[in-house]
Amino acid sequence: MVTLDRKDLAKYPFLKESQSYIGTISSSLEQYLQSPGGKHAIKEASTTMQCALSFNGRELPPLPDIPPDAESITNIIASYPVSRIIVSCAQDRVLIDRLVRYQSWLVFAFLQDESSDVKRFIRKSIGLPETGTEISVTDYIPVASRMQEERWRLINRVVIRGKVRVAPLEYDEIVRERLRYVMARNLPIKVPSSICELLQPEVDNIKSEWQKHILEEFGKVEESAFPPCMQAILGAIAGQGHLTHMARFAISAFLHNIGMENTRIIELYGNVQNFDLRKTMYQVEHISGRGGTSTEYISPQCATMRTHGICIHPDSLCQKINHPLTYYKQKKREISKKNLKSTSEQKESRQILDKAGKKKSESGGDSSNQIPSRADGGNKDEQGT
Template sequence: MVTLDLKDLAKYPFLKESQTYIGAISSSLEHYLESTGGRVAIREAMLMLEHALSFSGKETPSIPEIPPEKEAVMTIIATYPVSRIMVSCAQDRMLIERLVRYQAWVVFAFLQDEEPEIKRFIRRSIGLPETGMDISVIDYIPVASRMAEERWRLVNRVVEKGKVRIRPEEYDEIVRERLRYIMSRNLPLKVPSRICDQVKPAIERIKAEWQKKVLEEFGQVEESAFPPCMQAILGALTGHGHLTHMARFAVTAFLHNIGMDNTRIIELYGSVPNFDLRKTLYQVEHISGRGGTSNEYISPLCATMRTHGICVHPDSICSRVTHPLSYYKLKKRDLNKQKYQKQVKDPDESMKKRVESEGDQSDTNTPDCIPSSTDNKYKDEKST
């Protein structure tokens, strides 16, 4: 039997023991959020979300300090549910994914120097075997699908009697991604509107930070940086081809996620046979969170694209990422680097092109932007 102290509850706030403890500090969530401790928890949740937005997911984050004071520990534990309430009220799937990724990685950081009995307890609490070095294929697949390295692919693992062999040094990673999967699956929460109203100022600030982050990450929409799967789907769109429901969802969510305006997305569907403006408008606004539900969707993972047969013509960048948005960021960064190197190599030619571009009043030379089907000119995309 494992005995958890307050420090353990603060390190692993997702445990039911942690939530039971924090649930006893107030008669209701509404009263707690109005209290001094609740306001502090909201502030700490905002800081956590800011860390989550800037976290790359490529290296282990620094371990947060756990203070000795009981009130401070209670605030740390409360920050976990409050942050989940906030992203649930925000109804932004990408924000949810950033939060759960960061929270799972923080747990991973704590696990590196954790006692064996605590590790076994945590494994059991999230549905993994306490001992042994294998897990069921059913549990393994949703975990491994989020990992980019080739070693996690099922074809590269030892599988016996429906169990996937895991090396001892890999198990903390499995715990991290299993926890991330569970956290993500359980969000968004159904939060009463009165609770959302209490955290609304904090949500608005986080949304503003997120929009700023999206602009920094994606900037102007560049079709040349699209992953092969999205290029193929767009090619089918403009070529009057048939698209599955998943393909339509994937490309619509992708274009919205990188900042394309809904009007421009709808225009792309204009050449599809039996185009219905009313239905297309409804679908696009529903996916982008502007159709009344406020539930904004993120484009599917590469593993999901493969499952539905719409991962086509993968290239060298595809092998390095697990999501089309990650591909887009990497490719766009490479393209910008190439443009910069070309300008440095031939500054006179770059200046000449710039002068010619500025002298063109019609603003027609933006080859990397998707054109509007209702306008003969190319226009710069504005990130939302």
């Protein structure tokens, strides 16, 4: 039997024991959120969201300090459900994914120095075997689908009687991705409109920060960095070709995700047969979250594109990524490096030419230096006659 102290409850707020700890702090959620403790929990949740938006998902996040006093720990634990309420009110799948990714990685960071007893307890709490040696195929697939490294592909694993072998050092990673899956499975939750109205300033602030982050992450739209699938769809639009509903959704969401204005996206459809401005405006506004539902969609993953037959002309970079947005970021980075190298080479060439010209000037080879000599010589000839 594992006994969790208050610090453990703050480190792992998804546990039912953590939620039981704060379950009786107020008679209603709305009343609690308006209380001093609730306001602190909202502030903690906002901090969590800020960290989630900037987290890259490739290295351990810094561990937050956990104060020893009961009131601070209560606020930290309460911030976990509050953050889930905020992203549910935002109705944005991207924000949900960012939140659960960060929270699962935070647990992963805490687990690095955790006791074996607590590790086993956490594994059991999220439906995994307590001993880290194997996992059922049905539990493994949702976890491995989020892993990009080849070693996680089912074809590269040892599977015996429906169980996937897992090395002890890999098991914390399994816990992380399983937790990410479990956290996301029940989101968004249904939140009363009165609660969403109360949290609207936080929702608006997070959406605004996310838009700034998108601009910083993607910068100016670079069409030459588009993945082959998106280039093919744009080619079909320009050539008045037939577009499936999924192709329309994919390209509209992709262009919105990288920061293109809705008016520009709508203009692209002008060449499509039977173009309907009102219908196109509705669809694009709906995808971008401005059509009344507040749900902002993200472009489909590569696996979804393949399923719908719109993964067209994949190149070598496509083999290394699993999302068109990832392709775009990497390709744009490559283009920037090439442009920077070209600029550097041009600058170096100019410097070499400048140096050569300077040497020629100093050696007397410049015709501008010879003119006064000839003039002086001419004057001497005139004086001698």
